[in-house]
Amino acid sequence: MAKIKTIGVLTSGGDAPGMNAAIRAVTRAGICNGFNIKGIYRGYEGLINGEIKPFTTENVSGIIMQGGTILKTARSKEFTTPEGMLKAYETMQKEEIDALVVIGGNGSLTGAKIFAAEYDVCCIGLPGTIDNDLYGTDSTIGYDTTMNTIVECVDRIRDTAQSHERIFFIEVMGRDAGFLAQNSAIASGAEAAIIPEESLEFDQLARFMERGIRKSKKSCIVIVSESPKCGALYYADRVRNEFPDYDVRVSILGHLQRGGRPTARDRILASRTGVGAIEAILQGQRNVMVGVRNNEVVYVPFSDAIRTDKPLDMKLIKVLDELSI
């Protein structure tokens, strides 16, 4: 393989706070180690269409604390087709981009894995997703910020829940992973969490009700993981039907969970993995995601990182149960 001179960086999929800190780290560590850096706009779309700009340290100045991504992001259907991948590869050749740093979640790293296998290009992934559903890293870039945003929102809602003595079902993001719901429930002192990982037989709402909603407590907060089938509105309706004397409200936190200044921890994770991506390239690593485990930077093969079974710690259910008595 020829020596790598130019590295392209892109953000892809759902945006996450800390992506800018990652772009900054890749750019600065890259330049510091003698590489040219090119910013690719709108994820794989921009790679296909050639929306690309050379980056200097100036381009990433003052962005470490900004939410969102200055490179924009998108979900590219075209990149999932052979024609799209070919165009992307041709852009790389035309722009003389030798390696790609992809900052994104499960879908984006899956794309990188297939692209790298097909065209034998060097792809390095960074775990950029609020969902924390990538395997091989203790946390993903954006997860800590989103968790704190949720907790701050729940703190606010509790003020009004207690004042009016209401039951609130609060729906949070997380797609198929309950990390955000489970952990933000513990952190916010919520009374219960309803998460996709627990089995259907084990009806969480029923269990919660058996324990007696508002037994001694006058108000209560239930965190619900978003779900196409049964989100917060569904559970609120069920409680309203079965317990008509409760004053039940719903809050769907929505897109505000994606934005905001990244926390210290997300900025550090983004900085370390960004520097780690350049080190990986220098070491001749290919097609790995850079993560942090046990406070050490690690390289995780794409196929491991995107395994769909990152397990939720079931002991956390016990923690929530004991602390919400």
Added chain:
Amino acid sequence: MAKIKTIGVLTSGGDAPGMNAAIRAVTRAGICNGFNIKGIYRGYEGLINGEIKPFTTENVSGIIMQGGTILKTARSKEFTTPEGMLKAYETMQKEEIDALVVIGGNGSLTGAKIFAAEYDVCCIGLPGTIDNDLYGTDSTIGYDTTMNTIVECVDRIRDTAQSHERIFFIEVMGRDAGFLAQNSAIASGAEAAIIPEESLEFDQLARFMERGIRKSKKSCIVIVSESPKCGALYYADRVRNEFPDYDVRVSILGHLQRGGRPTARDRILASRTGVGAIEAILQGQRNVMVGVRNNEVVYVPFSDAIRTDKPLDMKLIKVLDELSI
């Protein structure tokens, strides 16, 4: 009228950040001036049912920065009936409460006005509502905090709106008053606000579209005042139908707008009007709302305060129009 010895304080209607600071101010200034203070729970409900507790300075210690209301709040249907008012009056006699300080919004002060007229009791109102729809005071307790909460949420949503280049319709509280929508749109740098005060003929969304959504801008934010008829979901659907190539999203901020630590300004307003309520009683004032106008504490007769025509400053529409080019 007999000398006032004991003052009851209650919060009523929708909760607002700063209500606790107001309870603290009434209690401490009252005690400081020789009165007994009694806390009445759950608004007029507690006055009817006798949920009342003597308050010392200790009861209000450490609450100035807490959202919600330690006295709880409720909307009382019973208090709108002659029987309910009679019970409330009897509780006052039994508890030897000579004067009532009511912290609440339009509905709560209307209740106080009728009660005071019917039973010749001394009622003093404090403007406690996030809606800013009381006449005679430059601001209401809670309005500044809620506006800052909204602006913080919009700042977050803009991060993701820009990253994905989307149009967001963000629905905010305010009931029949557009203060929150109009001012938070200016403060957040939104592209437009849709408020109930503007006439139907003058279609705000159409005007906004004529000016060309996303003309030069790739993303855009529209703040929508909540409304039973046509909220953010309605406008989003209209845009989706008429402009199918736009990526449109909706965020309904909901109850988190009610909570949170009050801002400095709301704490000061609550403290000054709380002290002002006790001064009003010492001066023999009755049946007035305490407000702050032009940085001076003022007493506003209930009938003036609850006038339904507090006007929105139409010049602000020009400010928003010029600054969102």
Added chain:
Amino acid sequence: MAKIKTIGVLTSGGDAPGMNAAIRAVTRAGICNGFNIKGIYRGYEGLINGEIKPFTTENVSGIIMQGGTILKTARSKEFTTPEGMLKAYETMQKEEIDALVVIGGNGSLTGAKIFAAEYDVCCIGLPGTIDNDLYGTDSTIGYDTTMNTIVECVDRIRDTAQSHERIFFIEVMGRDAGFLAQNSAIASGAEAAIIPEESLEFDQLARFMERGIRKSKKSCIVIVSESPKCGALYYADRVRNEFPDYDVRVSILGHLQRGGRPTARDRILASRTGVGAIEAILQGQRNVMVGVRNNEVVYVPFSDAIRTDKPLDMKLIKVLDELSI
């Protein structure tokens, strides 16, 4: 006077949160009304040295929520000399700048007043200072944000003060004006404020001690206005000497009071006065500061705005006294 075609905008003196929102408003409202806008860097220094750049709406995009000033700021000694003013005037002629919008505090507006008198140029001022010491406007741009920053810091310090049962003297900015100290003391529930406006005979610390520090309270917070002679360190030493069994600590908040995202209110004030500056120019106004009084935009002659006697509301001392019992 010739028709005004090009407007220069600069920020001068100590920076204040909301200055960027003001630059944005002047630029956009100016362009919207047909003017050319030029950004002048580093205050009057840049006017003297010709550090000037044409501004489009793009230059001020995404800055409404940023602290500091993108135009940089400085205190210019040279501009206080006749030679400096002449150079500044020559730059204006060379750059064809017909009017100047100066965003700054007392010193900066004094400079504008003298310059405007000397060279017959159109100067419009915006009240940009955290100190709130300009006459004719209810508030200055930055004051509300700084007050909230202080209150947030005091909230934090109270946590540790109570846990360790200590007396804290917290020094805040404000130069010769006690607005920040007095109002942040009320808003944070502090036990006392020591401000420059109260007379020396009336020893505030002595009064505070007579009332009995920590009588019933175990911890206590005193807000001290910065002062060359006797700041927080001085008072802490006095208490340590006279009351050796107290555990006394000092916190000097310092420059963090100047930064941070502006509050909703500062952004709105900056937006309204920025639009007002352009309106003033269109109306043929000259040499006035744009302020907001009683919720109306007003034009205040420079000589009035910089009067040194903006009075502190002495009733606020009573509010603080009664509420800290």
Added chain:
Amino acid sequence: MAKIKTIGVLTSGGDAPGMNAAIRAVTRAGICNGFNIKGIYRGYEGLINGEIKPFTTENVSGIIMQGGTILKTARSKEFTTPEGMLKAYETMQKEEIDALVVIGGNGSLTGAKIFAAEYDVCCIGLPGTIDNDLYGTDSTIGYDTTMNTIVECVDRIRDTAQSHERIFFIEVMGRDAGFLAQNSAIASGAEAAIIPEESLEFDQLARFMERGIRKSKKSCIVIVSESPKCGALYYADRVRNEFPDYDVRVSILGHLQRGGRPTARDRILASRTGVGAIEAILQGQRNVMVGVRNNEVVYVPFSDAIRTDKPLDMKLIKVLDELSI
């Protein structure tokens, strides 16, 4: 050893955000598992003097999000003497406290270790310190919050540093450990950190200057770990002497670093280790600190936890160097 029926809980040493969440977790998990819980006030002082109160779940309601410690805290000299320890032991017998949960840092756990050895009592420690200097746990309760507080302050100071083009030396807590300085420097995008762990020969300030302060950058931020010998003031003076044309400022963040609402992560760590303390007692563990490593709850013998050599990750220096170019 007799069966444990009653558990006492105390906080000791410097307060840290999240201590209340830990008290809540110990209390609720304790009660949930059939123990009696007693709250001990003012750390070991209260154990010596018998300042003790039975705790129900109500006592810890609504405290998960509060900074500081409702149990108060102190550094007890008396407890370091044999007489003090004896008194503490006698109180435990009198109050029938069978086991002690100590929430604190290095000094507090050292005290627990000696006490447990001397009197054969069951002591369980929780890592409650902002300094992150305990061995065997990935993080300590309070560290994440303090790091975020510092980063927020630096974000604010950068606004004014950039506007005025100044060099700021910002002093942060951390005693003999540079974790806070090193990591907050990375997270805030600071240009350098000066930490106690690096050797004296390797003069960090000199290195920083050689690289050229303000080479291309007009403003710069240096984070300095507090130190009795040479803090931020010392370094600022050196730079002022050697580079008199720089505009150098100092900010000592001080006690505000200790307070504030705990972050999600600190609340979760406190909740998990608090539940873990009760599990440890149920399992018959004694004289261990409960920590979290690699996302698993672990028990660390006191003698390991208080080892003084918890190493700073020297790779982080490289991260900071590469990213501040």
